[in-house]
Amino acid sequence: MTGTAASDGPERRGTRTEPLPPPDSAQYGETLRKVFGVVPNGVVAICALVAGEPQAIIASTFIPVSMNPPLVGFCVQMTSQTWPRLAQAGRLGVSVLAESQGLVARRLSARPEHRFAGLSPVISEDDAVFIEPASAWLECSLRQSVPAGDHEFVMLGVHATAVNPGSEPLIFHHSGFRSLHPASRDPLSLESSTWF
Numbered sequence: 248m249t250g251t252a253a254s255d256g257p258e259r260r261g262t263r264t265e266p267l268p269p270p271d272s273a274q275y276g277e278t279l280r281k282v283f284g285v286v287p288n289g290v291v292a293i294c295a296l297v298a299g300e301p302q303a304i305i306a307s308t309f310i311p312v313s314m315n316p317p318l319v320g321f322c323v324q325m326t327s328q329t330w331p332r333l334a335q336a337g338r339l340g341v342s343v344l345a346e347s348q349g350l351v352a353r354r355l356s357a358r359p360e361h362r363f364a365g366l367s368p369v370i371s372e373d374d375a376v377f378i379e380p381a382s383a384w385l386e387c388s389l390r391q392s393v394p395a396g397d398h399e400f401v402m403l404g405v406h407a408t409a410v411n412p413g414s415e416p417l418i419f420h421h422s423g424f425r426s427l428h429p430a431s432r433d434p435l436s437l438e439s440s441t442w443f
């Protein structure tokens with residue numbers, strides 16, 4: 248091998264990060280919330296009829312996972328009262344909320360007895376519950392769940408889908424709701440991407 252150390256690769260100098268504060272300090276949660284809040288996320292309502300009662304969890308941790316087989320996932324807090332009920336449902340309705348549905352997201356994550364007040368959900372033959380309107384809908388069933396710290400990572404198999412053309416999604420960012428704006432310049436068009 249020839250060449251100087253400087254031309255062998257990227258230079259190692261300092262760091263961009265700081266160690267996390269101790270987990271029992273006030274700054275710990277603040278630090279993590281600040282950095283996690285930078286990541287923009289869509290918002291879904293995961294709903295089903297369980298023993299005749301509609302159940303709902305709002306999740307901003309939803310992600311497409313796999314094309315074949317079709318899988319999606321989300322993270323649910325270990326302390327959730329609703330997830331153990333929803334996990335019993337044969338089918339789960341996942342509604343990708345539209346930009347105008349911030350209030351719906353708030354309502355569906357409020358006290359359980361008030362969650363569906365004023366909403367007219369659509370209920371499938373298999374008791375999956377869908378919110379109307381929304382940007383997209385997926386009818387799913389529970390495939391697997393894995394403990395992940397103070398959350399559980401839940402994987403769902405996708406059975407049926409629908410998209411509401413032209414409906415812009417709701418975005419959760421820095422603990423608030425936002426809308427998408429087209430990037431002013433897009434030097435790298437991903438229209439021909441083979442990844443999702």
Ligand SMILES: Cc1cc2nc3c(=O)[nH]c(=O)nc-3n(C[C@H](O)[C@H](O)[C@H](O)COP(=O)(O)O)c2cc1C
Pocket residue numbers: 290304305306307308309321322323324326327328329330352353355356357359419
């Ligand atoms: C915008 C938004 C995003 C949320 N994302 C999640 C999430 O990804 N995972 C989760 O467990 N709870 C999330 N929640 C909170 C749940 O919707 C719900 O309030 C929480 O599970 C407590 O209710 P439960 O005990 O009935 O489950 C979110 C709430 C809001 C408003």
